[in-house]
Amino acid sequence: MSPSQSDLQDLAHKLRIHSINATQASNSGHPTSCASIAEVMSVLFFNTMKLDLKQPIHPSSDRFILSKGHAAPILYAAWAEAGLFPVSELLNLRKFGNDLEGHPTPRLNFIDVGTGSLGQGLSVGCGMAYVGKYYDQASYRVYVLVGDGESAEGSIWEALNFASHYKLDNLCVIFDINRLGQSEPTCLQHDMETYRKRVDAFGFNAIVVDGHDVGELIKAFDEASATKGKPTALLLKTFKGKHFPNIEDLENWHGKPLGTAAKGVLEHLNSLIRNKNVSLKPKPVTDDAPKVSISNIRLSAPPDYEPSAKIATRAAYGNAIAKIGKNNARVIALDGDTKNSTFSEKIKSASVAQYIECFIAEQNLVGVGMGVTCRDRTVAYVSTFATFFTRAFDQIRMGAISQSNLNFVGSHCGASIGEDGPSQMGLEDIALFRAIPGSTVIYPSDATSTERAVELVANTKGICYIRTSRPNTPILYDANTKFELGRSLVLRQSNTDKAVIVTGGVTLHEALKAHQQLAQQGINVRVVDIFSVKPLDVSGLKKNVTECGGNVVVVEDHYAAGGIGEAVSGALAQNISKFVHIAVTDVPRSGPPEVLLAHYKLDAQGITDKIKAALA
């Protein structure tokens, strides 16, 4: 039986009251941003959505993302009112050690992804809806609540375009158009018609709704559920601080607890509640999502390259993603219209359903990637040129906060891509991915180790990154070689090594040539394939550094800051007596790869010269 509109309205006021009490207790937070969405939260949680209190992220339950994460208190209040935890717990908001943080994170058992960096929730919702419609083929629906301020973020429009392109009719986006941003009114304020035109033009069933009218909201959500072939957007005309006398619709109340005004506001809200004992429950879940298993993912066949072959690691990624997808239909790849450069197209050729084209919109690409992996529904690989992940650094950062398990593959790293020039060269990608807490960063140097890297990250939690290269390079390893996270590989060594070269990718092959040049001149050096940039093989590197007299040469086709050199010197500072760091030192030019490598002393001759100078 559906709840009465009167009860839903009363419950909305209770949510307002909880939001005020919680932010008063923490003496910080955003009560006015909660007040504008009280009615829609009440209707969603107690009339529209199907939820499971025993397993809040049940595979078959409806999904809800609060993209405007600063309204966290009312989200927490809704779950408390639903009965997930005691309402009294809300007063621990923002206390150190409590999971009711300032913005939602998956430390809470009812949160899929962290929000709080604005404009990101809708892309994640798109990923969830894509899985629901095309993979799970289940009845659950996805709701994303977006603030009007954050709708200025381009990522929102990337996501809207994606959702309509893929006809995600199981997705409903709700815009809370409360007119006021943080520091001034939004661009469009209450110009509902312009919102409607924009969202309609982006392919949505766009419905303008009085966001404080429970009856209108119920009707609109029903229409959304009944709409087939396109997603629906509810454009809610609301007021910030609604029902807070002398605060509603006024500026300068963003992100502030009500302070001394709280008492009067609470009295007013209590006076609005007709049924003081109102208590409602969410609808139960229809359990129709399939069981899936994404553990122990393996390549369908081991790497198999002719020892004399020359193959780019990006091409090996293509081989690997096709093979690893063959064994498990829940392994998928996503790309932003670079699939014929990153070679992610190989999985599409093998099995079209296991590929999602995200077009040229990297922020949404990463957000969708986060969405498809939620609730362990898929193992996903997101690929584009390494440098274009800078476009989504904020999303990747939020991925760590979201405890996302998502794999990234960046091709075209370094100056060695050649003629296309600096805008296409990944020269800061290692710095980016190393800066993500808990991340894994792998830099394979041949096709065999690339395939193994793809297999390793499939079974590794957190944000994982594989850096691939454009040029063709020789095979270094056979299929039986074991690769592990946190383990480097020694390729050349002797008892008289004067220095150790630590490197990966194309420059490893140059280092091997330098090793030979130097040996011909009577100078022995050790050559180490870094493979696992993060976690770093601190013990293995320490041993090699010590055995080579503390003389370390790091060579990397990357800028110096945040790369392999700093990882090594940061970890081994006290073991190093001489540190030679060969890296890209300025904005490169267009030119043939070998000329660019030589220019930055990243080629065999450059490495040889630098080592001889350092040892002189």
Added chain:
Amino acid sequence: MSPSQSDLQDLAHKLRIHSINATQASNSGHPTSCASIAEVMSVLFFNTMKLDLKQPIHPSSDRFILSKGHAAPILYAAWAEAGLFPVSELLNLRKFGNDLEGHPTPRLNFIDVGTGSLGQGLSVGCGMAYVGKYYDQASYRVYVLVGDGESAEGSIWEALNFASHYKLDNLCVIFDINRLGQSEPTCLQHDMETYRKRVDAFGFNAIVVDGHDVGELIKAFDEASATKGKPTALLLKTFKGKHFPNIEDLENWHGKPLGTAAKGVLEHLNSLIRNKNVSLKPKPVTDDAPKVSISNIRLSAPPDYEPSAKIATRAAYGNAIAKIGKNNARVIALDGDTKNSTFSEKIKSASVAQYIECFIAEQNLVGVGMGVTCRDRTVAYVSTFATFFTRAFDQIRMGAISQSNLNFVGSHCGASIGEDGPSQMGLEDIALFRAIPGSTVIYPSDATSTERAVELVANTKGICYIRTSRPNTPILYDANTKFELGRSLVLRQSNTDKAVIVTGGVTLHEALKAHQQLAQQGINVRVVDIFSVKPLDVSGLKKNVTECGGNVVVVEDHYAAGGIGEAVSGALAQNISKFVHIAVTDVPRSGPPEVLLAHYKLDAQGITDKIKAALA
């Protein structure tokens, strides 16, 4: 006298021919992406735009940005045909050392900003148009040519929203809708009506044009110039590889020279040219932009704080930006609806015209910042929360390639922001800005040094970053203290120092307390204020490290990767005997600032404990 349509059409074919010849010579590049825009380039350069060949980036000339930078060959061809350099030079495309690179950069004297990372040009154009309309109040117009593939980038829609909000009727954006992306057709292919609806809804005068009809193009540009109160968008229906027989409108021709097909295509194109001797000149410039001077920018008054005051460095930024703006009307600030948190609102309060609100759209915020500084028209400061610059890492990266002189101020750095939680904490901002080639990174620790940092970056080229903090902190320096790039400051020292603490910001104040605690226990340590993270004070730090027995303690409210610790260990590895790095080690929680600092051993007690353990 205007050129004939026949001559303009002939010239378009000549541009096609040059694009083919150049990419044949380089054996790489994007001739088919040039072919779709041949007519519009001909009309723009030889009929519509006012250009100066003696000074291609003349303050009063029309601006042109090729946002789809991979079509560079036809842009180079247009300037060559205009007479800027010999047509024969086009055959040096993509050769190492030649400035005709794979994608345009300002190494060329006719390029304002680098393009090649897609979707960025329109934001830059918005910045230029804002300056033209509101600051220069001159007649020049801004033209931005955007590819249809890149129109999926959200940054394009952020920029469209900005342009219509500010009624930039001196801006004309041209969409080249050639139907094909890199790896497959675009989302909307030739659905011109959906493009029109979207761009119209975003507040533009949207005109659908046959992009290969010279007459229609001329008319549309005339309409754009005559349209007041709103910007105009030309939606060109075009074909990729237009007039290339057996290539036009076909897939799998992106980013490839024509190879053996070139000969036949060139013959066909030559057959289409009616006047083989066609030669046209751009219209001359109307020189009505004011002269501006942006050199030697100074604070209107020196920093003036009570020695006993406690003030956040973010608040000091507010004071400084107001003071530095007072002395020069071309000093401006831009923010993304966080001006009451970053304190950029102070310049708006002092002089409303010197502030540009960019709303919650950080990519466009940075792009507009790049645009307003082009041709040395302004000195600009872009501010938001430090962590939200991750949203615009790609734009900032392109800023270095663009040789932009742009200042960034990131507030709310580190875990010390407290209760708002990890999504709002800048913990990777130093890593981000250090990874930008040629960048300057300043981390001031009190209000006085913050004001001097603001003054320093006003007069420093390249990408400059100032990291500010949320908590109030004591004053360390008087107004006469000299601050320089590449110079650290020693705050505590003795002849018996057992270690040197290198730090900045809130943790410097903790280090000073730790110094005192340790001194009371008979352990002297040196305390160094890093101030200039990049360039790093290598010689000063080396001296202090050596004098302190090689024992270095770096404390930073930032993740370990790419931060101050790695900068120091990377530069001084061979001088370090013991290296203690105290940094944020995982995703922080919400909580009071002092509790979070204590949790990560970033407070006085934590620093004291770590040093005692290391020296034991």
